[in-house]
Amino acid sequence: MNRLSSSGVALSAPLSLLLLLVFLVPLALLFPISLQPFQDGAAGSGLTLGNYSELVTDSFLRSVVVETLLLGLVVTLVCLVLGYPLAYYIVQATPRMRLALTLLVIFPMLLNVVVRSFGWIALLANRGLVNNLLRDIGITDAPIRMLFNHFSVLVGLVHVFLPFMVLMLIPAIQAIPKDVQNAAYTLAATRRRVLWSVTLPMSMPGILSGSILVFVLSISALVTPRMLGGGSYKVMATLIYDDFLQTLNWQAGAAMAFALTGMTMVLVFLSSKLLNKFGGNE
Amino acid sequence: MPTLVLENLGKKFSDHVVASSVNMSIDDGEFISILGPSGCGKTTVLRMIAGLIEPSSGRILVGGKDITNLPPNARNIGMVFQSYALFPHMTVWENVAFGLRRKGVTGKDLGRKVDEALESVRLTGLGQRKPRELSGGQQQRVAIARSISPQPSILLFDEPLSNLDAALRDDMQIELRRIQREVGITTLFVTHDQTEAMSMSDRVCVMANGVVQQFASPEDIYHQPASSFVAGFIGRPNRVRCESTTTPDGARVVSLGRRTKIQFDQSESNSGNGVVDLIIRQEDIELSTDGGSLGGTNVVSAPATVSMRSFIGSKVQYLVDLEGAELLVTTPTNGPCAQLDVGASIFCGLKQDQIFLDDQRVVA
Numbered sequence: 001m002n003r004l005s006s007s008g009v010a011l012s013a014p015l016s017l018l019l020l021l022v023f024l025v026p027l028a029l030l031f032p033i034s035l036q037p038f039q040d041g042a043a044g045s046g047l048t049l050g051n052y053s054e055l056v057t058d059s060f061l062r063s064v065v066v067e068t069l070l071l072g073l074v075v076t077l078v079c080l081v082l083g084y085p086l087a088y089y090i091v092q093a094t095p096r097m098r099l100a101l102t103l104l105v106i107f108p109m110l111l112n113v114v115v116r117s118f119g120w121i122a123l124l125a126n127r128g129l130v131n132n133l134l135r136d137i138g139i140t141d142a143p144i145r146m147l148f149n150h151f152s153v154l155v156g157l158v159h160v161f162l163p164f165m166v167l168m169l170i171p172a173i174q175a176i177p178k179d180v181q182n183a184a185y186t187l188a189a190t191r192r193r194v195l196w197s198v199t200l201p202m203s204m205p206g207i208l209s210g211s212i213l214v215f216v217l218s219i220s221a222l223v224t225p226r227m228l229g230g231g232s233y234k235v236m237a238t239l240i241y242d243d244f245l246q247t248l249n250w251q252a253g254a255a256m257a258f259a260l261t262g263m264t265m266v267l268v269f270l271s272s273k274l275l276n277k278f279g280g281n282e
Numbered sequence: 283m284p285t286l287v288l289e290n291l292g293k294k295f296s297d298h299v300v301a302s303s304v305n306m307s308i309d310d311g312e313f314i315s316i317l318g319p320s321g322c323g324k325t326t327v328l329r330m331i332a333g334l335i336e337p338s339s340g341r342i343l344v345g346g347k348d349i350t351n352l353p354p355n356a357r358n359i360g361m362v363f364q365s366y367a368l369f370p371h372m373t374v375w376e377n378v379a380f381g382l383r384r385k386g387v388t389g390k391d392l393g394r395k396v397d398e399a400l401e402s403v404r405l406t407g408l409g410q411r412k413p414r415e416l417s418g419g420q421q422q423r424v425a426i427a428r429s430i431s432p433q434p435s436i437l438l439f440d441e442p443l444s445n446l447d448a449a450l451r452d453d454m455q456i457e458l459r460r461i462q463r464e465v466g467i468t469t470l471f472v473t474h475d476q477t478e479a480m481s482m483s484d485r486v487c488v489m490a491n492g493v494v495q496q497f498a499s500p501e502d503i504y505h506q507p508a509s510s511f512v513a514g515f516i517g518r519p520n521r522v523r524c525e526s527t528t529t530p531d532g533a534r535v536v537s538l539g540r541r542t543k544i545q546f547d548q549s550e551s552n553s554g555n556g557v558v559d560l561i562i563r564q565e566d567i568e569l570s571t572d573g574g575s576l577g578g579t580n581v582v583s584a585p586a587t588v589s590m591r592s593f594i595g596s597k598v599q600y601l602v603d604l605e606g607a608e609l610l611v612t613t614p615t616n617g618p619c620a621q622l623d624v625g626a627s628i629f630c631g632l633k634q635d636q637i638f639l640d641d642q643r644v645v646a
Contacts, residue, residue, distance in 0.1 A: 182334050183367040185354040187381035187432060197380070201371045 034254035043251060051255030061239075065259075068236040071150075072219040075157045079165040079214045080207065082158070087169035087206075088199075105166045113160055117227040120156050121147060124228075148230030156224040161217055165210040172206020173199070205275055212271040216264050236260050285310045285468045286331070286436055291340035293326050293492075300326045301492040304340070308470070313462055315471045315479035318489035319515070324472045327489070328438050331470065332361045344435055355384075360429030360467075361438040364445065366421045368413040374400070374424050375409035381432035399431035402461060419450045426458070430465055437462075439471040443478065455482055476516055480504070488512050510561060510640035517563040520609045521640075526558040536560060536639065539604030542584040544637065559640040564599070564612045568631035569619040580634040588626045602630060 034051055037044035055061050090101045108116065123129045126143040134140045146152060176199060184194045200207075222237040229238070236256055243253025284307045291304040301323035308314050316324040329335040331342055333354035342350045349357050360381075369377050378396045387395060400406055403423035413421055422442060429437060442458075443451045459482050462469050473479050479486050480500040487497040488511075496508035507513035514521055525537040534546045536558060544560075570583075589608070590601035597612045598620045609630065613619050622628060 177365060177367060179363045179365055179367040180369060182332075182354070183361065183363060183428075184369070184380070185334070186332055186357075186359060186361045187428070188355045188358070188384040189380070190355060193384070198369060202369075204371070 030254050031258065033250050034258050036251050038249050038251040041248070051251050052259065054252070055256065055259055061256075064234050064236060064239055067234070068219050068260075069263075071153065071157070071225075071235060072215045074154060075161060075218040076211050076215045078154065078158050079162050080211060083162055083165035083169055083210070084203075084207075087166045087173055090166070090170055091173045102170070105163050108159065109163050113223050114227070116159065117156055117224055120152060120159070120228055124152050124155070147228070148233065152228040153225050153233065156228040157218050157221060160221070160224060161214045164217065165214050168210030168213060169203065169206045172203045172209075175206075176202045208271055208274055212267060216267060220260060220264070284308055285312075285345060286470070287341075287343040288327070288331070289341040289343070291327065291330060291342065292338050293323070293330060293335060294338045299492050301330075301489075304489075304494055306487060306494070306497060308468060311466050311468055312484045313459070313469045313471065313482060314485050314487060315473055315483040316487045316489055317473060317476055317479040320474055322489045323492040324474075324489050325440055326492075328361075328440055328470060328472045331436070332359055332438055333357050334361075358432075358434050359436045359438060360432070360434035362422075362425045362429050362440065362442045364441045366413075366425040366442075366445075368421060368424055368428070370413055372412075373409060374405065374411050374413065374416070377413065377424055378409075378428050378431050381428060385432050395431055399427040402430070402464060403427045403457075418446055419454060422446065422454060423457075426461060430461070430467065433467075435468065437467045437469045439469065439473075441473055442471075443473070444475075451478075458482065480516075488515065490515070507638065510559075510638040513638035514559075514561045514640060517565065518610070518612070519561050519563045520567075522560045522607050522609065524558055524560045524607065526556055526639075538584060538632075539586075539607035541605055542582065542607075544582050544632070544634065546634070546639070561638040561640055562609070562632060562636055564610045565597075566633065566636040567609060567611045568633075569600070569611060569613050569622075570629045570631060571619065571622075571626075572629065582632045582634065584630045584632060586628055586630050588622050588624050588628060591622065591624060602628065604630070 033043070035047045035049070037046060037048045037050060055065055086101075086105070090098055090105075093101060121128070124146040125131070126145070126147070128147070130146065131140075131143040134144065180202065181194050181198055184198045189197070219235070220237050221235075222241055225233060225235045226238050226241070229235070234242075237260070240253045240257050240260070243249045243256065286306070286308040288304050288306040292302045293300045304323075304327055306314075316327060318324045326335060330337045333349075333352060337350060340350075341348055344357070344359070369380065372380070375396055378399050379392055382392055382395055396409070397406070400409055403426050405420065405423050405427065408416065408420065413424060416424065425442070439458075443454050446454060455478060471479070471482065480503070483500060485498060486500050486503050488495040488503060490511050496503055496512050498506075498508070503512060503516055507516060513519060522538065527535050527537075529535055529545075536544050536546065538544060538560060568581075584604055586602040586604045586609070588600050589603045592599045593615070594612075596615055598615055598617075600611045600613070600622065602609050602611055611630065619628070
């Protein structure tokens with residue numbers, strides 16, 4: 001081993017050790033639990049894949065998995081649609097404006113997610129700020145139900161994860177050489193055509209990595225769906241929480257946790273393949 | 283009728299003048315180079331013509347029509363960028379088709395025109411490759427094919443060969459000239475390489491500090507430099523700091539070393555005493571072993587000794603010492619003075635009309 005790589009090992013050793021102890025070891029201990037049957041409120045004997053197959057066969061669990069994936073997809077799309085123009089604008093802005101806008105984007109990340117969720121409750125409740133305003137200016141008579149449903153979860157998650165999307169998009173858009181866009185203009189392309197045929201495809205690496213990040217974070221989010229979704233709203237993360245801390249069905253919880261981790265890893269793997277395909281955009 | 287006319291074109295960035303009062307008139311099918319050191323404003327002029335930079339003053343006319351305020355996508359002017367600026371996510375074929383599609387060319391016509399463009403730059407068969415799978419020279423050809431395929435009225439090149447290695451650059455120079463002649467398109471070529479500019483162009487525009495110094499044929503630029511800047515920039519000139527004094531009857535005397543004094547008419551000088559840069563090309567200095575043979579009108583014979591000799595193939599280069607001043611001199615390998623030894627006493631023949639004096643010290 002040469003000196004450079006041995007010092008690399010030494011430098012990464014503390015983090016590797018920490019991750020091994022607090023992440024990989026518990027994970028390894030959890031895995032056998034996911035293979036135990038759950039009988040009469042306790043772990044049964046023998047090994048089974050039943051906890052996993054139930055995720056597909058049980059209609060309730062299946063609906064939760066589908067709900068989780070759909071939620072992740074919608075949050076990702078909304079973040080992309082809202083985040084791209086913002087990132088595009090930040091890249092074009094003057095250096096001073098760019099700094100101010102980037103700080104504004106980062107600012108929500110400085111607030112605890114619980115605090116932010118309470119903020120949304122205060123805004124979206126039946127007697128909350130938004131409904132009161134709508135009634136005062138006479139748009140509605142009865143309050144519009146905006147809290148503890150899909151809408152509030154979506155709003156909350158987009159609010160939390162939009163900065164991630166924007167921060168991934170900015171360097172990707174910035175990396176597009178100005179002259180490539182200029183070349184398109186000299187070839188008689190309209191602004192819209194340049195955006196569609198040059199800028200958007202060339203920012204694909206950022207779009208992909210931002211989308212993957214937001215999707216993965218969304219499907220594993222716990223606090224926001226729990227606080228803004230209401231008691232009956234279930235996604236995989238909240239169900240895992242319930243399994244472990246309320247119904248004490250560790251077996252089902254572990255299986256779902258591994259299923260979630262597995263899906264995430266498959267996604268990250270596929271996206272890195274895709275990124276390679278779009279790579280070399282220089 | 284001239285294709286492209288620039289009228290008093292100028293560009294200021296806040297207080298910094300990048301180009302001022304650029305006037306140019308270019309005829310149909312001409313190949314023009316804009317030559318100058320980096321930062322002289324040549325790329326700015328090119329980008330103003332393309333519409334990528336808005337001029338602060340002046341007008342741009344193409345075929346008599348004022349296009350100064352048109353956006354780049356309405357100008358029908360092609361541009362080849364220094365970085366090639368190919369669309370990396372499209373195939374070579376799609377890159378070339380991009381401009382044609384914007385002109386409404388579709389179907390069979392599109393296929394035929396793209397294939398023609400690829401053929402003219404000798405890239406037939408590489409249409410399905412991505413730009414990153416091509417060599418630098420091939421990418422360059424794609425960029426050219428892409429810009430000529432929509433048949434622009436003018437083609438602009440922004441230092442297109444500076445990213446290529448020397449051998450490839452020579453090939454591309456010839457190739458570019460061939461393509462330009464075949465297509466017959468009016469071309470403006472920006473470069474800082476004087477050999478490139480001289481060998482390729484019908485006319486060369488020398489720029490410095492945002493101002494056009496001379497706009498003439500390569501021969502005129504070389505033989506009749508309009509300013510001391512051009513004289514000091516073109517060829518391989520010597521630039522020697524000299525003492526300058528004025529005689530009572532108004533002539534200017536410049537001391538080149540301790541032994542040689544060169545007298546100039548009043549018209550040659552605009553300031554009297556002090557220091558001045560004397561500029562003369564290495565190849566314009568004639569060498570002789572005896573001073574008598576260097577006669578003739580307006581030739582100054584300067585005694586000197588050889589202090590260094592280097593053989594560079596077709597030429598021999600000497601460093602000669604004029605006691606207080608040094609000059610580089612090149613002479614043909616098969617000439618009479620090709621075999622001088624270090625320490626030999628010789629005479630340098632300096633023709634007065636090939637000597638330029640630079641009071642402003644505009645350094646290239």
